[in-house]
Amino acid sequence: MSEQPPTTNRVRALLPAPAQLTEPALGTDGSDPRTTAGSPTTATVLGRLPRCAIAHFACHGVSDPKDPSRSRLLLHDHATTPLTVSALAKADLEGAQLAYLSACGTAAPGSTDLLDEAIHLTSAFQLAGFPHVIGTLWPISDRLAVDIAESFYTHLTTGSPGTLDPGQAASALHDTVRTVRDRYPATPSLWAAYINSGA
Template sequence: MLEDSFPKTVILSSPTVESVFENMSTCNIGHFICHGISVPNDPSKSGLVLSSGTLTLGKLSQKYYPNAHIMYLSACSTAEVSVRELLDEVLHLGTGFQLVGFSHVVATLWEVENREAGRVAQGFYERIRGDGKGYLGERVIARALHDIVKKQRDKQADDPLAWAAQIHFGP
């Protein structure tokens, strides 16, 4: 789906932490489909599980990506804050990707089911490509996520766990 929408897509089928860092240096859209882990008492150890280990918030915070624009984290708990003492802190993978240069981040508040997460992601990319202004237009990213989540909500109003996990961070 991503290759159809974005012809210059590079897919890392068994990404390592190193290959991710290398590829993020030249990308403006990133998308992860993997397991995410949240470490409530030490958010710097929260991360994305890759083939060579975990891309932690601590490792990520050492980088900066000037070409970055959109990061879509289709992984569980990438925006989760579950420790009572840290509820007023916004330290998780979603904001970590913002800190390293991605102005827009889509992240998840809890575990997501693959099929539902895939539907939301597909609708999101269809909307940012079909907007006519391009994905750099004002409010296109937030609006795209809002529209697809609303569509999923209308289909499954009685099951918010299926549609309400993805949130947008950014302008």
């Protein structure tokens, strides 16, 4: 949600009727502008999610190994009202189909004491109602993340213009990761972090 416009436009062009929340630009004096209705705040995102079949997050994420329920996406107001696993647990998203979390460590397990718990942002989005969630196991390359997202959505495209099939998320991610793996076979840290959670 906070990428540079040319990067965002590459992914946005592949999404049907996207509603984009973008981090506001700094004021000319370097000041931080007030939050607006179009800013990616926790309240705005939680308010819009029930109307989104597909949600794509391009932002930073933090995995909290000591308290996985505090793992969070770093939205505009993350310092005061973070979008945490706990906050997502309250969401009820009946029409949800696919969430793509293009952020670092959104599927990272907690501490070794909690490995069997599977509490992280990816599972939280799934429990909130998204049957398909793309997450990451560790920090990812910002540059390559855009290529991977663009390829993923291209693989979801059906024969109808502007129509995606979220039911193909697993195979789309598989094909995308294999392509990136072929480009960087000696560097699995660039492509092996991406996982599909869901059917």
